[in-house]
Amino acid sequence: MAxxxxxxxxxxxxxxxxxxxxxxxxxxxxxxxxxSVGLFVAYLLGAVPFHAVHVSVLVKIGLMVGAVLSGSFxxxxxxxxxxxxxxFLFEDVMTLIVFITQLSYLAVVAFHPQMMSVIVGIxxxxxxxYIANVAQYIHRTQRAKKETAEAEAAELKQAx
Numbered sequence: 001m002a003x004x005x006x007x008x009x010x011x012x013x014x015x016x017x018x019x020x021x022x023x024x025x026x027x028x029x030x031x032x033x034x035x036s037v038g039l040f041v042a043y044l045l046g047a048v049p050f051h052a053v054h055v056s057v058l059v060k061i062g063l064m065v066g067a068v069l070s071g072s073f074x075x076x077x078x079x080x081x082x083x084x085x086x087x088f089l090f091e092d093v094m095t096l097i098v099f100i101t102q103l104s105y106l107a108v109v110a111f112h113p114q115m116m117s118v119i120v121g122i123x124x125x126x127x128x129x130y131i132a133n134v135a136q137y138i139h140r141t142q143r144a145k146k147e148t149a150e151a152e153a154a155e156l157k158q159a160x
Contacts, residue, residue, distance in 0.1 A: 008143035009078060009087075010148065018074030026137075032060035033130060040123065050116070054109065057123065061102050068095060091140060094133045101126035 006086035013019050036056035044047040072082045075092075084092050108115060123133045 010151070011065070012078045016068050016074055018077055022067065022070040022074045025063055025070050029034055029063035029067050030059055032056060032063050033134075036060050037127060040127070044120075050119075053123075054158035057102075057105065061106070062101065064102060068099065071095070092144065093132075094129075098126070098129050098133050101129050116132065 036059075039053045039056050041049055043050055045054045049063050059068065067074065067140055075085050079087055101122065105119065105126055107117050108122055112118065
């Protein structure tokens with residue numbers, strides 16, 4: 001672990017530029033996910049070609065890479081680890097699983113493009129894993145906001 005200094009976690013979060021940048025990639029990825037799922041459903045209904053779905057998945061993967069990189073810089077600034085900080089271990093493992101499912105999709109598309117049932121299955125799994133990852137992220141964010149509010153209230157109470 002790298003030396004991260006005497007500041008509190010909250011102060012390190014506030015000091016890191018990645019606290020502002022990372023959510024942009026995360027929100028962009030979420031929006032790309034919604035578009036991609038919409039196109040995927042349209043493909044399954046025969047309304048759009050698979051190429052449209054594939055392009056949306058590529059955009060989502062690009063934003064995911066940005067989120068993973070900016071998240072690792074943020075984690076380094078706040079916890080002193082590039083990835084797998086004990087405080088974020090579960091979230092990082094979930095992100096790794098999302099990343100692996102997306103890479104699996106890309107590998108099958110690249111090496112076996114004729115296997116559409118496998119491609120559709122892997123893509124469906126990737127969507128489900130991403131939903132689970134978003135759900136745990138929202139849960140953690142809400143919990144962190146509550147803890148921050150409680151800590152600030154305690155500080156105000158002590159100061160009074």
